[in-house]
Every structure is written in C-alpha cells, then in structure tokens.
Amino acid sequence: MKYGYLLLLFLFITMNTSAQQTPYELSGKKETATYEEAIKHYKTLSATYPQAKLLSYGSTDFGRPLHVLVLSKDKTFDPLVIRKANKRVLLINNGIHPGEPEGIDASMMLARDLLKSDRLSKDVVICIIPVYNIDGSFNRTGTSRANQNGPVAYGFRGNSKNYDLNRDFIKTDSRNSRTFQEIFNTWQPEVFVDTHTSNGADYQYVMTLIPTQKDKLNPILSNYMTGTMIPSLYDQMKKSGYEMIPYVNSVEETPDAGITGFLESPRYSTGYTTLHNTIGFMPETHMLKDYDKRVDATYKLLQIYIDVVVRDAKVIGENKRKADEETARQQKFALEWKLNDKISDELEFKGYAAKYKPSEVSGLDRLYYDKNAPYTKLIKQWNKFEPSVIVDKPVAYIIPKAWDKVIGLLKLNNVKVLELQKDALIEAESYYIADYKTMSKPFEGHYLHSAVKLNPVKQKLQFYEGDYLVYVNQPVNRYIVETLEPQAMDSFFNWNFFDGILGMKEHFSAYVFEDTAAELLKKTPGLREKLEEAKAKNPELRENADAQLEFVYKNSDYYEKTHLRYPVARLLTDTKLTLK
Incomplete structure (x- = not known):
C-alpha cells in the first residue's frame, strides 16, 4: 500500500x-x-x-x-x-x-x-x-x-x-x-x-x-x-x-x-x-x-x-x-529630431570580414561574411540626436467634439479632458496648413504626411457645449503635444486623422464669379493692390486668368474659412471658461 x-x-x-x-x-x-x-x-x-x-x-x-x-x-x-x-x-x-x-x-x-x-x-x-x-x-x-x-x-x-x-x-x-x-x-x-x-x-x-x-x-x-x-x-x-x-x-x-x-x-x-x-x-x-x-x-x-x-x-x-x-x-517641446553627424564615439565591435564573390544567381559580385575571418576593431557610432522643430506649449488645446477618435485616444492615455458647459466665442490661435508632403504609396494603411508648414493666426472662434479642452499641465504632456501639434513626426495630422480639412467643400462657376470678382476688386480696400503685388512676384499668375480669379476668391468672404484650418485650436491665455 x-x-x-x-x-x-x-x-x-x-x-x-x-x-x-x-x-x-x-x-x-x-x-x-x-x-x-x-x-x-x-x-x-x-x-x-x-x-x-x-x-x-x-x-x-x-x-x-x-x-x-x-x-x-x-x-x-x-x-x-x-x-x-x-x-x-x-x-x-x-x-x-x-x-x-x-x-x-x-x-x-x-x-x-x-x-x-x-x-x-x-x-x-x-x-x-x-x-x-x-x-x-x-x-x-x-x-x-x-x-x-x-x-x-x-x-x-x-x-x-x-x-x-x-x-x-x-x-x-x-x-x-x-x-x-x-x-x-x-x-x-x-x-x-x-x-x-x-x-x-x-x-x-x-x-x-x-x-x-x-x-x-x-x-x-x-x-x-x-x-x-x-x-x-x-x-x-x-x-x-x-x-x-x-x-x-x-x-x-x-x-x-x-x-x-x-x-x-x-x-x-x-x-x-x-x-x-x-x-x-x-x-x-x-x-x-x-x-x-x-x-x-x-x-x-x-x-x-x-x-x-x-x-x-x-x-x-x-x-x-x-x-x-x-x-x-515643461514649456517647450521638441517635435522633430535629426542626427548630428559631426559627433561620434568609438565602439569595440566584434564582426566578421565582409567579402565579395561571384553570385551563383547573377554571376555578379555578391556580399558575404566570412565566418573564418572574425575581427575585433573600433568602429564609429553616431548617437547624438538634436531637436529640429520645437514648439511652445499653449495653455490648452480646444478640440471640437466631432473629432471623437482623437478624444477617445487622449482619454485612453490618461489625458484629463474637460467639456465646455455652454457655447462660447473664444480667442485662440489657429493653424492654417500652408504646405505639406504626402507619400505617393501607402505606408501601414496611410498616405502619411510630412514636412508640414503652418501659418498661425489669432482669431475668435465659435465653440459649442460639449467641445473639449485639454490643459497642457499634465504628466502626459508629451503625448498631448506630440499628437496634437501637426508638425510632429507622428502627429494625428500626419497620420491622416484630419484630412477632411484639406479639401474645399464649395467653389464657384467662373463665368458667374467674373462679375463678382470685378466688384470685389473695386469695393474691397487693398484687394487690387494685393493681387498686383502677387502678379509681380509670380509671372505664372500674371499669365493665368483662372489663377487670378482663384486669388480673388480666396481673399474674399466667399472663401470658406475652414479650408486648411487645423481644427484643434491653441488657447494662449488662461481664459475663464465654464467647464463641466
């Protein structure tokens, strides 16, 4: 037993x-x-x-x-x-x-x-x-x-x-x-x-x-x-x-x-x-x-x-x-970095000799590493990165409630967000997208943007009950700034979250707007001078009637104010607002 x-x-x-x-x-x-x-x-x-x-x-x-x-x-x-x-x-x-x-x-x-x-x-x-x-x-x-x-x-x-x-x-x-x-x-x-x-x-x-x-x-x-x-x-x-x-x-x-x-x-x-x-x-x-x-x-x-x-x-x-x-x-945040190729140190490296021999596939020279020829030698290492784009943080970012994916990700990352309790006209800084590059082929499902150039404009903007404020006084400030600033390498903008703002929703019929544009040039102070100055700087504009009509349109009240305006505004002063 x-x-x-x-x-x-x-x-x-x-x-x-x-x-x-x-x-x-x-x-x-x-x-x-x-x-x-x-x-x-x-x-x-x-x-x-x-x-x-x-x-x-x-x-x-x-x-x-x-x-x-x-x-x-x-x-x-x-x-x-x-x-x-x-x-x-x-x-x-x-x-x-x-x-x-x-x-x-x-x-x-x-x-x-x-x-x-x-x-x-x-x-x-x-x-x-x-x-x-x-x-x-x-x-x-x-x-x-x-x-x-x-x-x-x-x-x-x-x-x-x-x-x-x-x-x-x-x-x-x-x-x-x-x-x-x-x-x-x-x-x-x-x-x-x-x-x-x-x-x-x-x-x-x-x-x-x-x-x-x-x-x-x-x-x-x-x-x-x-x-x-x-x-x-x-x-x-x-x-x-x-x-x-x-x-x-x-x-x-x-x-x-x-x-x-x-x-x-x-x-x-x-x-x-x-x-x-x-x-x-x-x-x-x-x-x-x-x-x-x-x-x-x-x-x-x-x-x-x-x-x-x-x-x-x-x-x-x-x-x-x-x-x-x-x-x-923290007040200033780096958004882009570049390698300083002038600063390096030396590193002991244990490798194998790199050699070349005829390829059995192409007959041309091909690389191989000779395991019978190990070596130990000093090689250079470049590992000093420096900021290439720096931004001053705002007091807060204001995000319209329509951009719910952005809000959801901020909350997921322990960002404290507050809601406007009532409609408010708020003086803030807006970015207008002046220029950007876009990949010609998709990367990980996106036509990624880069090299973003901005025109910041201070203006009064209408926000509504339920829109969000994100104050930049949090331990997760870097997540806030590096996703919401369009210039940042992996910003939400560069990952196409806001591509809707890049297209115009209204335009004009040229034969009708010709008369309207003529009236605008007569009655709008400084508009004629602005057009002539632009033509003097740009010969192609001077020779292109359609482009001149477009210029007048984009410098008039007919042009939609939201085109190319980044929807996340920057609150630059500590404004008293009614928040939930």
Missing part, C-alpha cells in the same frame, strides 16, 4: 513537472509555442501559484483578448493598490512580430522559474504579455522570414489586417493597439521591454539592444538609464556569456563604416512609452544565431532587467515621479 502511494506521488510530481515544461523545451529547443500553448502554460502557472494571476483585456483584430500574466510576491493584483504601495512595475511584451518568438518562449520559462524558486521581489511586480500579435501568431509557417535560423515554424509579422503592429501605437488602426494602450495606462510601468529579432549584417553577437533614444527621453530618466541601467545590462550580459552590442544600424551596407543610434518615433512601442516617461528597451537577438542561443540570451537579459529593477526600485520610482512633475511644468 505504501509502495503504491509513493508511486502515485512520484507520478503526480513527474506529471506536474512535465506539465510546466514549455513546448520549446519539450521539442529539444527547436520549436516555439503556439498561442494556445502559451496561454495554457500561463493558466497552469496561475492555477498552481497564488503569486501569479492571468488577466485578460479588451480584444484584438483576431477577436481574442490580450492576456497579461502578473507576478506579485504579496499576491496583490490591483494596479492602484500596487502604485499606492510604491512598487515598481516592469512590463514585458512578446510577439509583436510573432516571427521573432524568442521572448515568447523565454518569458514562459522565466515566469515558471521565478515562481518555482520563489525569487519574486516584494518591491517589483512583473507583467508579461504572452503574445501581443495574436493574429499573426496563427499565420504560422517556417518560411516567411527567409533569412532566419529557426525555429521550425513561427508566426507572421503582420496582423490579420496586415498591419505591422510596431507602427501602430499612435494611429491605432488595430484593436490590438487600443487594448495594449489600455493595459499600459492601467499598469503604468516604469520600465518596458519589447522582445525582437534583428535582420541585417552578420557579426559575432547573439544579442543587440535598442534603448529608448537617450536624447528624446526626459533628462532625469536618461541620466539614470545611460549612467546606471545600461552599463549594468551590458556588464551582466557579458558575465552571462552573451556580450551585447548596440543595435547594428549600419551607415553603409556593412558595419565597418560605423553605426547610428535608432530614432524610435512614437509609432514604435518604445517611442510611445517615452511619451509617458517610461524607460523602454527593444532587445534584438541576431537572426542567424541558433534558436536555442537566442532564447537563452533573451531569458538571461529578461532576468537581468528584473534584477536591476529590483536593485534600483527606489531610485527608479523617484526618477519617474520627478520626471512626471517636470513634464507637467
């Missing part, structure tokens, strides 16, 4: 241990978990360990919710309670590109190991999104990433709408993005990690790293990140056997001529988190290294992130508090 009991106990323990093994481990480290396998694994952990809880949020374009596994040593899973207790939150996001699945497998093992060994800290709560692009994870092949060395099969980069979700954090065309923003702004992590796999040159490193661009990050956070956090990551990864290098963003075809920093605008995950004063990282394993090494390197890096956040929990929290306070008081 005793022997039978011991046998059953042994079998139970063996089955339980096997149940917590991941598909990656069970496959001999050659396969990555499917979406269903990942969620099943986390459900098992949540049912087994009281320090783990699997939550679900919203939906995705695939119709499934986004899951978040929360690891909390004291079994507290309420983000409000966690923030009041002054704990840090580390958010790890996996599978935004499901063909880059190292983080999916590494996080499954890491969560299990942290729970089994009781290595959670009372000061840090860990949140893990198992698979972000659920849609793409179901589109599973072994060929869509032609240059990648394993695993056997994996998901696809695009989601079910064929969007690259790492370009969707501002425009929010996908439900995935909307739900992620709900998660992010509910948990408000101080540190964010988004796991990836790189393309590009060949070199000796398994892991490369893109941190939040240091010059764009709030200086308090940037000083800690560059002075303390990043050196710890590099030092500890080297000790773990995986020496790291910055992401290899080569100036030329090969890294020999040097690399540049990566400027992640808010369309990217870590660019988006920067708007919220969250330190973000995008670790990129190297596609040509064996899959088991890529997963192992990701596992070790994630563990090091946890160790560093635990070690520096107090200072990270204090830095975030100070950065939020500073951002709420």
Whole structure:
C-alpha cells in the first residue's frame, strides 16, 4: 500500500513537472509555442501559484483578448493598490512580430522559474504579455522570414489586417493597439521591454539592444538609464556569456563604416512609452544565431532587467515621479529630431570580414561574411540626436467634439479632458496648413504626411457645449503635444486623422464669379493692390486668368474659412471658461 502511494506521488510530481515544461523545451529547443500553448502554460502557472494571476483585456483584430500574466510576491493584483504601495512595475511584451518568438518562449520559462524558486521581489511586480500579435501568431509557417535560423515554424509579422503592429501605437488602426494602450495606462510601468529579432549584417553577437533614444527621453530618466541601467545590462550580459552590442544600424551596407543610434518615433512601442516617461528597451537577438542561443540570451537579459529593477526600485520610482512633475511644468517641446553627424564615439565591435564573390544567381559580385575571418576593431557610432522643430506649449488645446477618435485616444492615455458647459466665442490661435508632403504609396494603411508648414493666426472662434479642452499641465504632456501639434513626426495630422480639412467643400462657376470678382476688386480696400503685388512676384499668375480669379476668391468672404484650418485650436491665455 505504501509502495503504491509513493508511486502515485512520484507520478503526480513527474506529471506536474512535465506539465510546466514549455513546448520549446519539450521539442529539444527547436520549436516555439503556439498561442494556445502559451496561454495554457500561463493558466497552469496561475492555477498552481497564488503569486501569479492571468488577466485578460479588451480584444484584438483576431477577436481574442490580450492576456497579461502578473507576478506579485504579496499576491496583490490591483494596479492602484500596487502604485499606492510604491512598487515598481516592469512590463514585458512578446510577439509583436510573432516571427521573432524568442521572448515568447523565454518569458514562459522565466515566469515558471521565478515562481518555482520563489525569487519574486516584494518591491517589483512583473507583467508579461504572452503574445501581443495574436493574429499573426496563427499565420504560422517556417518560411516567411527567409533569412532566419529557426525555429521550425513561427508566426507572421503582420496582423490579420496586415498591419505591422510596431507602427501602430499612435494611429491605432488595430484593436490590438487600443487594448495594449489600455493595459499600459492601467499598469503604468516604469520600465518596458519589447522582445525582437534583428535582420541585417552578420557579426559575432547573439544579442543587440535598442534603448529608448537617450536624447528624446526626459533628462532625469536618461541620466539614470545611460549612467546606471545600461552599463549594468551590458556588464551582466557579458558575465552571462552573451556580450551585447548596440543595435547594428549600419551607415553603409556593412558595419565597418560605423553605426547610428535608432530614432524610435512614437509609432514604435518604445517611442510611445517615452511619451509617458517610461524607460523602454527593444532587445534584438541576431537572426542567424541558433534558436536555442537566442532564447537563452533573451531569458538571461529578461532576468537581468528584473534584477536591476529590483536593485534600483527606489531610485527608479523617484526618477519617474520627478520626471512626471517636470513634464507637467515643461514649456517647450521638441517635435522633430535629426542626427548630428559631426559627433561620434568609438565602439569595440566584434564582426566578421565582409567579402565579395561571384553570385551563383547573377554571376555578379555578391556580399558575404566570412565566418573564418572574425575581427575585433573600433568602429564609429553616431548617437547624438538634436531637436529640429520645437514648439511652445499653449495653455490648452480646444478640440471640437466631432473629432471623437482623437478624444477617445487622449482619454485612453490618461489625458484629463474637460467639456465646455455652454457655447462660447473664444480667442485662440489657429493653424492654417500652408504646405505639406504626402507619400505617393501607402505606408501601414496611410498616405502619411510630412514636412508640414503652418501659418498661425489669432482669431475668435465659435465653440459649442460639449467641445473639449485639454490643459497642457499634465504628466502626459508629451503625448498631448506630440499628437496634437501637426508638425510632429507622428502627429494625428500626419497620420491622416484630419484630412477632411484639406479639401474645399464649395467653389464657384467662373463665368458667374467674373462679375463678382470685378466688384470685389473695386469695393474691397487693398484687394487690387494685393493681387498686383502677387502678379509681380509670380509671372505664372500674371499669365493665368483662372489663377487670378482663384486669388480673388480666396481673399474674399466667399472663401470658406475652414479650408486648411487645423481644427484643434491653441488657447494662449488662461481664459475663464465654464467647464463641466
């Protein structure tokens, strides 16, 4: 009887241990978990360990919710309670590109190991999104990433709408993005990690790293990140056997001529988190290294992130508090950045010799990296970005209630918005769109604008009950300004939210308006002089009767006042208004 009991106990323990093994481990480290396998694994952990809880949020374009596994040593899973207790939150996001699945497998093992060994800290709560692009994870092949060395099969980069979700954090065309923003702004992590796999040159490193661009990050956070956090990551990864290098963003075809920093605008995950004063990282394993090494390197890096956040929990929290306070008081905001190509430093780089040989396809010279010719040498790194467009913040932005998607996204991002209680004529500054460029081909479903030029005009504008005011005195000021200022690289304007204002809704019949225009030139003071001055400056106008008629029309009261007028006005003085 005793022997039978011991046998059953042994079998139970063996089955339980096997149940917590991941598909990656069970496959001999050659396969990555499917979406269903990942969620099943986390459900098992949540049912087994009281320090783990699997939550679900919203939906995705695939119709499934986004899951978040929360690891909390004291079994507290309420983000409000966690923030009041002054704990840090580390958010790890996996599978935004499901063909880059190292983080999916590494996080499954890491969560299990942290729970089994009781290595959670009372000061840090860990949140893990198992698979972000659920849609793409179901589109599973072994060929869509032609240059990648394993695993056997994996998901696809695009989601079910064929969007690259790492370009969707501002425009929010996908439900995935909307739900992620709900998660992010509910948990408000101080540190964010988004796991990836790189393309590009060949070199000796398994892991490369893109941190939040240091010059764009709030200086308090940037000083800690560059002075303390990043050196710890590099030092500890080297000790773990995986020496790291910055992401290899080569100036030329090969890294020999040097690399540049990566400027992640808010369309990217870590660019988006920067708007919220969250330190973000995008670790990129190297596609040509064996899959088991890529997963192992990701596992070790994630563990090091946890160790560093635990070690520096107090200072990270204090830095975030100070950065939020500073951002709420900030007066000037950078909207565009450019690389300073005059400032560089030197970086020790371990690569392979780049050589050329005849192509078996074309017969012409082709590039290859000679693995038998490794080298270690100094290369240049350019990583100093400077603002190229800066704007002074207004007191507030005024947004007509018709632009409901804009209002919804602001609210989703913890922006406090107030409603006008009654109609009001308000003196404000309006932008008129003077010029802009538009892509000739769509990018991620949009004909993206850029190079926006503005004519600011102060005028009294009629607003109505239910229109919105957004005061620029909030910790999320950067999200407010960088989405609502049209010149910003990833502004709502550039992502085509306001394209309706770019077209005229009324015009004229020339043969009728000829007589009206003649009367206007006689009776409108200064209009004739204005036309003659324009003709003197522009010979083409002088020779074009239709263009002259258009000029008169656009300088008369017949021309619609809303054409090219950006609908979000800037309140420049602290005007007393009746607000709900």
